[in-house]
Amino acid sequence: MRVIKEIIDYMNQTANQGIKVEAIAAKFGYSKFHFSREFKKITGISPNEYLAGIKIDKGILSMLHGESVINSQLEAGHASSGTFANTFSRHTGLSPREYAKQVNELYETVKHQETVDEDQDSLFFRNPNYPTVVAPYKLTVHVKVPDDFQGLIFSGMFLKPNPNHQPVMGRCRVKEFTYLFYHLPKGQYYPLACGIRKSQNPLHYFDLQKAMRACDGQFVTFPLEKNEEITIELREKKISDPPLIINLPNILSNGIKQQLARNKKAIKRKMSLKNRKVE
Secondary structure (H helix, E strand, O other): OOOHHHHHHHHHHHHHHHOOOHHHHHHHOOOOOHHHHHHHHHHOOOOHHHHHHHHHHHHHHHHHOOOHHHHHHOOOOOOOOOHHHHHHHHHEEEEEEEEHHHHHHHHHHHHHOOOHHHHOEEEEEEEEOOOOOOOOOOOEEEEEOOOOOOOOEEEEEOOOOOOOOOOOOEEEEEOOEEEEEOOOOEEEEEEEEEEEEOOOHHHHOOOOHHHHEEOOOEEEEOOOOOEEEEEEOOOOOOOOOOOOOOOOHHHHHHHHHHHEEEEHHHHHHHHHHHHHHHH
């Protein structure tokens, strides 16, 4: 499929106009079946998934530029507010209204994370929709980065190679880009990473289409049978990469809340042990 750039440009131009995969295939001289098969071979996802990602990204951009939720819904090409809200929440972890309200607060969270001290590095997030399954072995993911990179890198364990959903577990680092993953439910996971260079432009942290990424199709099956290590390389976005629509600032915010809750539990345990010794 030599015309992949033209196809993706066309999809970006028409996604919010209700364009169907059949129409895109026909425009470029393919049957729907052949087009879908070749498109997935190149991008890793189906044309329908790609179109859905473009539409959500358009909605996000519209809100970031100050548009109302209803205008953002229309910009994304959704006739139904319910469908837009459900799709948006599934991809970003927030409803459109919550997202619009929290942009400034979430931006401050990310900027703070860029300046963390050495011992506070490696903030981690666990998706509350999945159980923590204790197991003895860990996966170490090394993210190889360009020498001139300065910023934060989020690495997560995703259920699909297309990062259009919240990870089951994720970690954020700004220094040593090595990440530990463990206690994940049984299943197949794709280690993916997203790198954002330091910026004073809030849009760069919410609209991730220019963010660097590390994703090469590797997957790991949990539970592990031994400790394992893999390396993925951070690179610039390719034309064939699907839209990156995880809500990274919200994931980091939830990770901070989870960390505070863990710290409180640890303090309570210590106090309880002290009291027992005194008795």
